[in-house]
Amino acid sequence: MRVTHTNINVQGFHIDRYGHVNNARYLEFFEQARWQFIEEYLNPAIPEKKNWQFTVIEINIKYKKPLFFNSDIVIETKIEEIKYVKTLMSQKIYLKENKELATIGKVSFVIVDTVSGKPIRITDDLKRYLEKGEI
Amino acid sequence: MRVTHTNINVQGFHIDRYGHVNNARYLEFFEQARWQFIEEYLNPAIPEKKNWQFTVIEINIKYKKPLFFNSDIVIETKIEEIKYVKTLMSQKIYLKENKELATIGKVSFVIVDTVSGKPIRITDDLKRYLEKGEI
């Protein structure tokens, strides 16, 4: 199972005037977790050589429980579905302590060819790359 | 028509390693625009007195066009639908120059009673407040 678990300790600057993590910060947490996933499973040298750029086109985030200062959280990241052009990732935030689910994220991205500037249709080699991190 | 238009000039610190506005920053833009909407139409003294707290429970954001350094953008914010418990806002980002639509946001929030800590059902006075900014 290709999944990563990213650990973050909630800092004072993540907190906003309501006393919990500001909703924009979650997208930074998600980006950090996706980068860990890419490093572990999607050999970043390949997209660089192929002029492929991961481009987020849609994010959906459900804030189920607020996150507080100094909480230890874990972000579980995985690829959920590879479609014709876009790929859907699941990113869930749990409290480390009790495994309680705090946040549900869905992130859709496409692979853009940086030469043409256009998203690439997911054909066999790109699918193998997304599934196995190799081409 | 109760709608606000929030102007932002994209700054160097909004930009990330891909050369366009980082996807987390959009949620800060949206929060700033919602705050302007609240100030214009939802008299912030009322929720403070009633112990009502706006709490975002879900955000959906579609990134249609990237935003670049020094662009002037406009965020159009309005209430789209008031449901049984939650309220749905629409937040769209346009380029000021040519009115091109860059981003589509949907933000769902509930009103939490800060004493009980629970979301409040949207009954008549709360509906009037959300629709007219008065109770």
Add this chain to the structure above:
Amino acid sequence: MRVTHTNINVQGFHIDRYGHVNNARYLEFFEQARWQFIEEYLNPAIPEKKNWQFTVIEINIKYKKPLFFNSDIVIETKIEEIKYVKTLMSQKIYLKENKELATIGKVSFVIVDTVSGKPIRITDDLKRYLEKGEI
């Protein structure tokens, strides 16, 4: 007198767990204010054409009064001293309401030649540019 005044309304996401503006955010406020100064007095087309890049090398910031949610602040920005290689800017934050001084910033920058990657000695044409925004 070449000075700019940048107005910012403190947002909920600027606030941290202590209930006032997080100390990192001040540097974003300063950057926004410097950008306004550059646009008003330092014709940004010139450094772009000359391959000059403003590069901050040192910041000193004294936090005299905390800043709170929804405060209207004004940042006064000016060039204080042009030295042999580096230029010193003064950036002060005032509360709009009562002109109270909240923060004192000093920002030193050099002009880097983006071709050589090295800071440029401030000779006559660069001095005229920094003083008058023309060459």
Add this chain to the structure above:
Amino acid sequence: MRVTHTNINVQGFHIDRYGHVNNARYLEFFEQARWQFIEEYLNPAIPEKKNWQFTVIEINIKYKKPLFFNSDIVIETKIEEIKYVKTLMSQKIYLKENKELATIGKVSFVIVDTVSGKPIRITDDLKRYLEKGEI
């Protein structure tokens, strides 16, 4: 020797339009590193019980080398001098790879009594706390 070393991997959202870490982000890095120092050496339960609040009053930061995407950095944090009212911390950023010094930070803070709202003179028990993490 009471010193902490905080490891951070530079993320895409730390980078700004110049292609290196934005100068505001360094203060978030420093805050994270100070929090680690407090947790290791300054038992955070003590200031909470005593109504002491660490309050940063001045930061000086020298940017010697830019930091780039995906760099592994280490922040070395220690107390440099305990004065009559304020305490001076040293925070230096090194590249992990080659130990090259990238950034020199000096952070001055006072301990504010949250009841009176005033900074406390550093008498014997406070000095012992800052030096040994106990009272």
